[in-house]
Amino acid sequence: MAFFFRAASRARPSPQEFVRSIKESLLALDTKAGAKALEDVEKNISTLRQTLSGDGEVEPNQEQVLQIALEICKEGVLSLFVQNMPSLGWEGRKDLAHCWSILLRQKVDDVHCCVQYVENHVDLLDFLVVCYKNLEVALNCGNMLRECIKYPTLAKYILESSSFEFFFQYVELSNFDIASDALNTFKDLLTKHEAAVSEFLCSHYEQFFDLYTRLLTSTNYVTRRQSVKFLSEFLLEAPNVQIMKRYILEVSYLNIMIGLLKDTSKNIRICAFHIFKVFVANPSKPRDIIQVLVDNHRELLKLLHNLPTSKGTFVLSTSSLMPEMG
Template identity: 65%
Template sequence: MSFSFFKPSRPKTPQELVKAIKDCLTALDAKTVAEVQALKKALEEVEKNFATMRVILCGDGEVEPNMDQVSQLTLEICKEDVLALFIHKLPILGWEARKDLVHCWSILLKQKGDSTYCCVQYLENHLELLDFLVVSYDNKEIALNCGNILRECIKLPTLAKYILESPSFMLFFKYVELPNFDVACDAFLTFKDLLTKHEAAVSEFLTAHYDEFFEQYEKLLTSSNYVTRRQSLKLLSEFLLESPNSHIMKRYIVEVRFMKVMMTLLKDSSKNIQISAFHIFKVFVANPNKPREIKVILAKNHERLLGLLHSLSPGKGADDDQFEEEKELIIKEIERLSRLPNLA
């Protein structure tokens, strides 16, 4: 008697798995979506195949992944245009399938082809997929998944540079203030990575788009939303004070309107915002090449500014001595300007 029908089915090869994934993702078309039962079956197939993909790429907790299989799977995914399907079908996928895809994405991006990262090369040839991921912040169902995928992409300089220079980048100024708190916070994480991960690309971008960028950024600093003000101010310090952006900082600290923003933030009801504002305001004041207009404003407002500065103290865990030393230097400079007769 034969019991062969009890044998477990043979595991799919990477080629077979990719074909199965492509077929079930392609099946998620308008016709399938319109038919509830067909959609349910197609989504179940996607989930099953994604779970298998995750095991091949990550192992199963007991057995480590076979790197030959991982390489073959990655190659097939790129060759069969499945990477594009992953992104375009995200809005239709179920929760579990999205979770598996996000988990697999970072591993796929790290796999090398013959001369470069295979999936990275694919994305470099299909850059519109990055724009799709960015605009997906408008869809709260997949926004967090797309954010995770985007931040993995942003680790690669070529992909980060593309997003910075794409018109879709400016959408982040809207996304960081979306009413959904989780989505807004996730968008800010991605926005921060774009402005801090690759100094040379950021410097080049800020140089080329200085006016447009800082005009939008000023709106974040003056937002009615406390979280937006605080996060934006902290991020501004991070990328503005980086040495590759020194030419940007020199341009920024001679602009009266930006100093006025910092002066307003020094009066904020939040101690954290006051301290962060001080660390940027001090650069305006300490600048040895201050334009006359800035000197006049500092002189005319010296009483109010000195009152704010004298009452300012660092938060817990801060370097009190350094802060007090810097504050004293700024106070002395404002006092000096207030005594100059030609600034009255």
């Protein structure tokens, strides 16, 4: 019996052999009969998941995990993973997304080897973004994207790529689960890395808020609610104070908030109020902002009087809505 276990141990493939087997099975998806090729791939990915994360009883061998990550990068298997995601079954996609997160975390001399690979193959990020259009793989690819966004260089690429604009479409998709997942990814892009986001919004301010305005005025209730809620949180965060100061100078954005104060949804009205009050409280209001407040003060007072109470809501005085015209 002891001999059997020693023999089995010697028969275990090396990381190089294991990764080569995964690669060959993925490449075979285009050449072999579908069912058998797919079975081989999913079996390999299942084994990879167990190797990377353990089986619940035995912890993974970290040295082996790192070697596998290095080989996967060397052999270009990360690209094959992404490209073949749509071909996999439900369990295979789930296992692959799990493996992806572990692989991205592997470091050699303080360098995330798989993150570096993706940096050099940014088309993979574009592919993952576009996969939100594919009902079968959207949620898996969303998980993989959020793992990528944890790393500043990858998040920065997505923000500055043409693919980023797709998120303004995805958050309005008719499939609620996919739209919500896309919104989570969108939020991560705008909150995980302050410096990259600040740089992006400073250089793409008009383009970004033109697109975001469409969400705030969407006919889709869920889109309006989620977008105004996120904006009310985002603008009031300390790192975004410069963006907020710029936003509250725009009379068109004030008019949007006034419109949202009339929404039939209590939650939308409360979130809109938290943005509206910053326009009012600004001690350096532009003349056109003051004019809108003066022209609409009766209606605004009525709207605020009927505003549902919530934690953090405060009453704006009549004088604050009727500032002196300079």
